[in-house]
Amino acid sequence: MNKIIKKTLIAAAVATTMVAGSAQAEDITVVSWGGAYTKSQVEAYHKPWNGYTGNTVISEDYNGGLAEIKAQVEAGNVTWNLVDVELSDAVRGCDEGILEVMDHSVLPDGANGVPAAEDFLPGALAECAVGNIVWSTVFIHDESKIQGVDGLKDFFDLGKFPGKRGLRKGAKPNLELALMADGVEPADVYEVLSTEAGIDRAFAKLDTIKDSTVWWESGAQPPQLLADGEVVMTTAYNGRVFNAIASEGKPFVINWDGQVWDLDLWVIPKGAPNQEATMDFVKFSTSTKALADQASWIPYGPLRKSSFGLVSSFHSDPSLDMAPHMPTAPANFTRALQNDFEFWADNSDQLNERFNAWLTK
Amino acid sequence: MTTANPSIDQANTLPLKEKLAKTTAIQRRRAFLLTLPLVLFLLISFVFPIGQMLFNSIHNNKVSAVVPDFATAIQQWDGQGLPSEATFEIFVKDLAKAKKVREVGRTVGNMATRINYEMPGSRSLFTKSARKAGKIKQGPYKEALIKIDKKWANPQVWLTLQRASHDISPSFYVAAMDLKYNETGEVVEADELYQIYLDNFIKTLWLAALITFICVLLAYPVAYLLSVLPLRQSNLLMIMVLLPFWTSLLVRTTAWIAILQTEGVINDLLVYFGVIGDDGRIQMIYNQTGTIIAMVHILLPFMILPLYSVMKTIQPTYMRAALSMGSKPFYAYRRVYLPQTIPGLAAGTLLVFILAIGYYITPALVGGQDGLLISNLIAYHIQKSLNWSLGAALGTMLLVVVLLLYWVYNKLIGIDKLKFG
Numbered sequence: 125m126n127k128i129i130k131k132t133l134i135a136a137a138v139a140t141t142m143v144a145g146s147a148q149a150e151d152i153t154v155v156s157w158g159g160a161y162t163k164s165q166v167e168a169y170h171k172p173w174n175g176y177t178g179n180t181v182i183s184e185d186y187n188g189g190l191a192e193i194k195a196q197v198e199a200g201n202v203t204w205n206l207v208d209v210e211l212s213d214a215v216r217g218c219d220e221g222i223l224e225v226m227d228h229s230v231l232p233d234g235a236n237g238v239p240a241a242e243d244f245l246p247g248a249l250a251e252c253a254v255g256n257i258v259w260s261t262v263f264i265h266d267e268s269k270i271q272g273v274d275g276l277k278d279f280f281d282l283g284k285f286p287g288k289r290g291l292r293k294g295a296k297p298n299l300e301l302a303l304m305a306d307g308v309e310p311a312d313v314y315e316v317l318s319t320e321a322g323i324d325r326a327f328a329k330l331d332t333i334k335d336s337t338v339w340w341e342s343g344a345q346p347p348q349l350l351a352d353g354e355v356v357m358t359t360a361y362n363g364r365v366f367n368a369i370a371s372e373g374k375p376f377v378i379n380w381d382g383q384v385w386d387l388d389l390w391v392i393p394k395g396a397p398n399q400e401a402t403m404d405f406v407k408f409s410t411s412t413k414a415l416a417d418q419a420s421w422i423p424y425g426p427l428r429k430s431s432f433g434l435v436s437s438f439h440s441d442p443s444l445d446m447a448p449h450m451p452t453a454p455a456n457f458t459r460a461l462q463n464d465f466e467f468w469a470d471n472s473d474q475l476n477e478r479f480n481a482w483l484t485k
Numbered sequence: 486m487t488t489a490n491p492s493i494d495q496a497n498t499l500p501l502k503e504k505l506a507k508t509t510a511i512q513r514r515r516a517f518l519l520t521l522p523l524v525l526f527l528l529i530s531f532v533f534p535i536g537q538m539l540f541n542s543i544h545n546n547k548v549s550a551v552v553p554d555f556a557t558a559i560q561q562w563d564g565q566g567l568p569s570e571a572t573f574e575i576f577v578k579d580l581a582k583a584k585k586v587r588e589v590g591r592t593v594g595n596m597a598t599r600i601n602y603e604m605p606g607s608r609s610l611f612t613k614s615a616r617k618a619g620k621i622k623q624g625p626y627k628e629a630l631i632k633i634d635k636k637w638a639n640p641q642v643w644l645t646l647q648r649a650s651h652d653i654s655p656s657f658y659v660a661a662m663d664l665k666y667n668e669t670g671e672v673v674e675a676d677e678l679y680q681i682y683l684d685n686f687i688k689t690l691w692l693a694a695l696i697t698f699i700c701v702l703l704a705y706p707v708a709y710l711l712s713v714l715p716l717r718q719s720n721l722l723m724i725m726v727l728l729p730f731w732t733s734l735l736v737r738t739t740a741w742i743a744i745l746q747t748e749g750v751i752n753d754l755l756v757y758f759g760v761i762g763d764d765g766r767i768q769m770i771y772n773q774t775g776t777i778i779a780m781v782h783i784l785l786p787f788m789i790l791p792l793y794s795v796m797k798t799i800q801p802t803y804m805r806a807a808l809s810m811g812s813k814p815f816y817a818y819r820r821v822y823l824p825q826t827i828p829g830l831a832a833g834t835l836l837v838f839i840l841a842i843g844y845y846i847t848p849a850l851v852g853g854q855d856g857l858l859i860s861n862l863i864a865y866h867i868q869k870s871l872n873w874s875l876g877a878a879l880g881t882m883l884l885v886v887v888l889l890l891y892w893v894y895n896k897l898i899g900i901d902k903l904k905f906g
Contacts, residue, residue: 136803197589219594219612221587288747338771339854353748394589436772473870474605474679480862481681483854484688
């Protein structure tokens, strides 16, 4: 098996060198989460930017985290120009010096003339990052199989809805969801989680469904698990679910109660080549229009206030208005929690360790 | 007689023994040159990375690289109460300086991460304080720092800092063995809720042994058939063994997912024939069972092939002789046939067991929650938590376990008896 891996690595290395050798100096590699999300970026950012500048964007997929960036930076061989990361990773990567500091003054004003610094939502402009979208973890079910799901507490109610559940393999954001299902208000979740008793309470709630849980790791999995009938309810990223509903006509329902939302941001690995072209792409892709366009491909909320009014309908169905499907739409936002990046920067090592130990017992 | 300055003429007069020694030396050198590419390859791709892993597991300079003056000063502290005002001053000044550094491996964030491994929740203490440290222009530094965050008044922070100031430390092995440092710096057992590695090591060994055993049970008759069947049938059988062997590992693992999942082929058939109800579908994957089934299938050829190559060389006349002299078939098998297959059996067992103990992709895909092996935890620390030192410590422990088993194996069976085909 090792041999196979080694061979694959060598082949990949050769292929990469060949691609790198043949690429023009101004081409950039942009790395994102794959699937419907990357598709929305290709349509709204990559293709139009290519039209303006003639530079090509090479799109690569990954599963989040800082491992690849860290490995590239420490080896002094950075091949990724720009990466789409979560806020906690943007902050941690910046602290550890593996990301370039971003100059926010070069970002264009909003289409309505508001300066970028005021146009972006709070938190979207971090020291080493420029935000692009709001996304959310929600839970979904198949309306053709079960009806009458009423809020997050039902996700943990095996008596009312027997059958398997799908959860992301990791402590985040399952602990938050467990506490909210246990009656903790979103505003108090991180306060409760900061105590040993609160952590115990969250794990105790997870214990109630542990034996009926299927654990997923990449964002493409949960809609598939639900479609295959492997689970009756699962957590998922709201954009991917919407795509399964709107493009593939799946009878899935998004439950917004207790959603945990987070930001995605662009970061540049330290020492990446072609930074001028990369910054040009960042400016282009986080402009009012590009962010609004992106939202017509997938319901991830743009991080510029000036984009809100410009969000139109689904790209393939003009009758399908996108605004009500955004995580930030008022009707979806009644019981919502923002992921606390500082809490996770402090506690992810410890909580994931406990989570891993809990999982195997 | 040898001279200090031999010429060709003199060489001709050298005794035969020395001439022979010379030519063999040249030949040996030539032979060594031929192996040089392999030696270099092994050095670069095997010895060097493993050496680096060993080094990483005990070496971590994330404190001394970030706050160098403080790392020296804190060594003077006796661990009672809080460090002196002078040490606090050095720390605040180092921290303010470090805040401006953006060099990889030398930022405050790097140090914060290092301390956070041992004191969960302290990461933001460092990053926050570093932002404000530059504003402290004069003493008393102790009070100023504690004003920023009262956690600085906790002696445990300073004990941890003192410990982590040593570049070489066993702290990652402490973590890898489900131990931890307590408030006073003694090594104690970690809270049971956080214990994971030792149990997982034992589980990995046990699963690898079980998989090896199942492989022996399944491979022995197949290898026997392969060695005694007429050429035409045995060729066909051989192809059936080799075809999956040549198929990509990922394809085979995914095929098992399709077969075993709750909506998969086997469950569908069982439901169709009424063996189980539609709501009583059996969970055969995403757990230990799935890991065992898929790994046995993938590792089976490594058992069959060495067994086959040994069985092929066993003369059927021996068994016939034993039987003709009145031995019962089972007795003849046990005393005559089985001992002759030991070299193949030993080779296959060793191969399968060592491959199984470090298996990674298959358990990651089909292991679910309780079918994960130690290599999956190592991968977790390399890829997700980015605690490479802990990953290295776990990797080193795995290496030691394998070498130990190899040594025991060598004592019991003798490695020179192995026959891989």
